[in-house]
Amino acid sequence: MAISRPTIRDVARQAGVSHQTVSRVINGKNDVSPETRTLVETAISQMGYHPSAIARSMARGQTHTLACISPNLTDYTLASVIEGAETEARQHDYFMLSSSSVDSESFRRLVDELVGHRRVDGLIVINPYSDKRFEHIPEDFPVVFVGAQSHQKDISSVCLDDEKVAYDATSHLISLGHTNIALVTGPHEEDCSQDRTAGYRRALKEANIPFNNAKVIEGDWSASSGQNALLSFVKNGNVPTAVFAQNDRMAMGVLRAARDVNLKVPSQLAVIGVDDMPLSSYFDPPLTTMRQDMPLIGQEATRMLLDIIQKKNTDLREVKLPAQLVVRQSTSEQGGDL
Secondary structure (H helix, E strand, O other), rough: OOOOOOHHHHHHHHHHHHHHHHHHHHHOOOOOOOHHHHHHHHHHHHHHHOOOOOHHHHHHHHOEEEEEEEEOOOOHHHHHHHHHHHHHHHHHOOEEEEEEEEEEOHHHHHHHHHHHHOOOOOEEEOOOOOHHHHHOOOOOOEEEOOOOOOOOOOOOEEEHHHHHHHHHHHHHHHHHOOOOOOEEEEEOOOOOHHHHHHHHHHHHHHHOOOHEEEEHOEEEEEEEEOOOOOOOHHHOOOOEEEEEEEHHHHHHHHHHHHHOOOOOOOOEEEEEEOOOOHHHHHHHOEEEEEEEOOHHHHHHHHHHHHHHOOOOOOOOOEEEEOOEEEOOOOOOOOOOOO
C-alpha cells in the first residue's frame, strides 16, 4: 500500500495556520511573523513535506527551466558544451532543454515558442553564426551566447580565446622551425574562424614570416574539407611543411590526404588542430592539438545566465577561456621525425 505524501493543507493543520500562510513561508514572502514562520517550518520538517517545484515556480513567475539552442546536437564539441550546461543547471535545481537551430527562421520559431510563451527563464545560444538571429531575442530576456559576441546587442558571452589559441598553435609550429605554414579555416563569416585566423597572422608577423593568402584555404569544419584543402595545395604545387587546421576534424582530413599523396607525417608535414576530441589521440599519427574544456564553457555559461536571472550580476560580461597545447606525434621539427 502506497504511503501518501503530506500536502500543504496537512502542514497548515499541523501548524495551526491557513494553507495560504504556509505558501507564503515556502515562497519566502516577508509578510509572515517570525513566530508563525517558525511554526510552519517546524511542521514542514516534522512531516517531511517537500513543496511542489512546479507550484513554487508558478507562484514566483518562473519555470526553473533553461534552454540551450545549438546548430546541432550531435557535434562532439557542441554536445560537450550542452553537457556542461546541463550539469551546472541541475546543481542549481534547474532543468535544461536542448534544441537545434540550423538557420535564422528555425531560430525565430524556437525563440517564439520558448520565450514568447514563457516556457523558459533564460536562453543559452551556442555559436550564433549570424547577427540576424539576435534580433529575434527580446531586449529584456536573460540570454548568454557561447562562442560569439553580438555586434548588435549588449549580450554576455562565454567563448574560447580563439585568437590566443591560434597564436599558440602557430607558434608551436614556428618553434619547430616551420616557416611554410598553411592554414585551413572554418567558414570566413564566423567569428571563431576570423579570430583564429587573426591569431595565426599575429604569430607569423612576430616571427617575421610574411603572410601569404595562397596558403589559406576555407573549410567548413568537416574532415572532408580538410582533406580537400591539402589536396588543393598539392595540386597547385604549393605544398606546405606544416598545416594548422582550425579544428580537429579538418586536421583529420589533412592527415588522410597526406596519406593519399604519400606525405609522411610529421617528417614531411606537421599537422596541428584545435579541440582535442576523444578520437584525436587515436588518429594516425596521434594529433597534436589545442585542448579546450568544452564542458567548462557550458558550466560558465549557465552560471552567468543564472546570475542574470537571479539579478546577482546583470553587467555585460565577456569571458574568454584558455586552451592547452597537447603535443603528440603529428608535429616535429621540419625534416625531423618523432
